[in-house]
Amino acid sequence: MPEPSASPKRRGRLLRFGAALVVLLALAGYLAVQYVTGGRGAPGCRVVSGGDDKAAYDLTPEQAVNAATIAAVGTGRRMPERAVTIALATALQESGLRNIEHGDRDSLGLFQQRPSQGWGTEQQILDPTYAAGVFYQHLAEVHDYAKLPLTVAAQRVQRSGFPEAYAKHEPDAELLSAALTGHSAATLTCDGRPAATPATGPDGVRAALVRDFGRDALQPAAVEVGAASTPAPASTPGARTVTLPVDTDTSPAKGRGARQRGWQLAHWAVANSSALHIERVQYGGREWIAGNTDSRWRTVAAGSGAGGARQGSGAVRIVTAQ
Incomplete structure (x- = not known):
């Protein structure tokens, strides 16, 4: 003879108890993460404006390292701060400032450069220093790039299917560029967790x-x-x-x-x-x-x-x- 099924009232109590337990476990996990990371969900960095506008941009340590490399390569090539801003906005759009090993067709790296289009070998493109250098090389060939709207200058290098997308990253790229070229003092901080x-x-x-x-x-x-x-x-x-x-x-x-x-x-x-x-x-x-x-x-x-x-x-x- 089959066991009698639980009453609707009992099932309801069990469901409520289970839901409450899930919420408590999630809260405990959140508090543990906050304690371990010092109140921030994950180790991170922040760049702020050197002016009075209180603008700020948060980024991960990985993004910060890549942004610093892009800026260093640019100044090493005697490129102006505007060029660094264009490069950073481009990398923000193309990869989120992450050195990714995939993309549309054979696109790779910070700038989603394609080996089949003459940007270099896969190994070269996945080297952030090389990728930034070859981007600046092509940007320098754009006539009066510093006077062009950012999205136009970036598009003449990238030949993207979404040419207007670069513009939305310009404010964040300007903050990063000002800090990472040294134009703004004491404006970049990180948690520094190893x-x-x-x-x-x-x-x-x-x-x-x-x-x-x-x-x-x-x-x-x-x-x-x-x-x-x-x-x-x-x-x-x-x-x-x-x-x-x-x-x-x-x-x-x-x-x-x-x-x-x-x-x-x-x-x-x-x-x-x-x-x-x-x-x-x-x-x-x-x-x-x-x-x-x-x-x-x-x-x-x-x-x-x-x-x-x-x-x-x-x-x-x-x-x-x-």
């Missing part, structure tokens, strides 16, 4: 600097590119510090002063803080420290090792986890 990759110390920072800025661009500034770390215990700050002097305008980008170069390098370091396990960046009397709740740039006292209190003086100092 990525799940081995820490590489100062040598890893030097290698990444060469990757993005080039060896020739750094050596005139008295940077010991590829040199061994200071022969001291890894626990001491000196053994974990990369110092980039910027007192003299040695930037290859035309019209860029030492202060702008310094803030570009400082923001580059913050953008790479998760990937390279960077704990502290100092420049121009300001300091960023990983792990702070708001990750703000704070004013530091003169003589504290932050390159002096005077804006634009001294050196950029990058302190790694080991």
